[in-house]
Amino acid sequence: MGIKELINKSYYGTQGYISSVEDLEVLEIYINTNAKVINEYKNVIVATNFSSYDEGLQERNAELWHKYFPNAIMLDSPVNRGHNHGYCDLENLLVEYCIDNDIEWLCKSANDTLLTEDIWDLPLPDEEFDCYYQLQFNQETIHMYKLDGDEMKNDWSNIQGAFYFIKTSKVTSWHSHEFLDSTYEHLKTIDGYDMQHGKIWEVIPEFECELLIAACIERNKLSKHYMYDGELYFNLWKLVYEKGVNDPSHKNIMIQGICHLHFLEHEIAAIKLSPPKPKEMQLNITKPVKGTFHIN
Numbered sequence: 001m002g003i004k005e006l007i008n009k010s011y012y013g014t015q016g017y018i019s020s021v022e023d024l025e026v027l028e029i030y031i032n033t034n035a036k037v038i039n040e041y042k043n044v045i046v047a048t049n050f051s052s053y054d055e056g057l058q059e060r061n062a063e064l065w066h067k068y069f070p071n072a073i074m075l076d077s078p079v080n081r082g083h084n085h086g087y088c089d090l091e092n093l094l095v096e097y098c099i100d101n102d103i104e105w106l107c108k109s110a111n112d113t114l115l116t117e118d119i120w121d122l123p124l125p126d127e128e129f130d131c132y133y134q135l136q137f138n139q140e141t142i143h144m145y146k147l148d149g150d151e152m153k154n155d156w157s158n159i160q161g162a163f164y165f166i167k168t169s170k171v172t173s174w175h176s177h178e179f180l181d182s183t184y185e186h187l188k189t190i191d192g193y194d195m196q197h198g199k200i201w202e203v204i205p206e207f208e209c210e211l212l213i214a215a216c217i218e219r220n221k222l223s224k225h226y227m228y229d230g231e232l233y234f235n236l237w238k239l240v241y242e243k244g245v246n247d248p249s250h251k252n253i254m255i256q257g258i259c260h261l262h263f264l265e266h267e268i269a270a271i272k273l274s275p276p277k278p279k280e281m282q283l284n285i286t287k288p289v290k291g292t293f294h295i296n
Helices: 003-008 021-038 057-068 082-100 117-121 139-144 149-155 177-188 209-219 231-243
Strands: 011-018 043-050 073-076 105-110 113-115 131-133 164-167 224-226 253-255 258-260 268-271 284-286
Touching: 003 105, 003 117, 011 021, 011 082, 021 057, 021 113, 021 117, 043 057, 043 082, 057 073, 073 082, 082 105, 082 177, 082 209, 139 231, 231 253, 231 268
Parallel strands: 011 043, 011 105, 043 073, 131 224, 253 268
Antiparallel strands: 105 164, 113 258, 131 164, 253 258, 268 284
């Protein structure tokens, strides 16, 4: 099965945080850039939380998405519980909507994910899996656990949340509401903890969004496949190892048309397959886009 076939039968589910009209202006840059790829999905589902629910941001957000995708399904979170809990709340909105509406496949994305048509050349195996994902790792991880490329690919369980596919027809539930509610109430009791931007893993070690996603995949018994197998994986691992990349989520690294473009003012490093010389790493630097962007 090719990536385009998988996209054609999936709903594109994106999540994000909107704090201002300026955020919406930057969001339109992403939407406009991604439109050609997103139009290949069956439909679009947008899950959003907001800094304020009294400034018309919800209406403006819906107008923006419907300008490009008239049938887009809007799911607005009734509350904003900060970066970490808010992230999981929005993922639950997306996955639970798919479960409740018998949607077979969800491509879980984020508002600051950039997609180009290079994605059509992303190879997938003939065998169908229930989940297609990206790994999260950095140079420190490689040194700390003394992992070579093959060990990292086969044994590492940190799954990135910015872009992955799951067969939602095989999912019964996603993040535990009980766990989210109990940990959120616990944070309220910690003196001086920043409920919006605090580093939750420092006070609740088991609360790392990437590990929570991996646990959801395991609990639902989803078979999984790492999307950047072979040449792309080797080039990414080599870039992280040799260039000292410390960001485990690989922000601003475009990998065969998929990029978590979180820092618009920074440059983009691009890795993609090169048919004439498939064993060489293709590292291209493009001009950055000016602006700022925030996401929960």
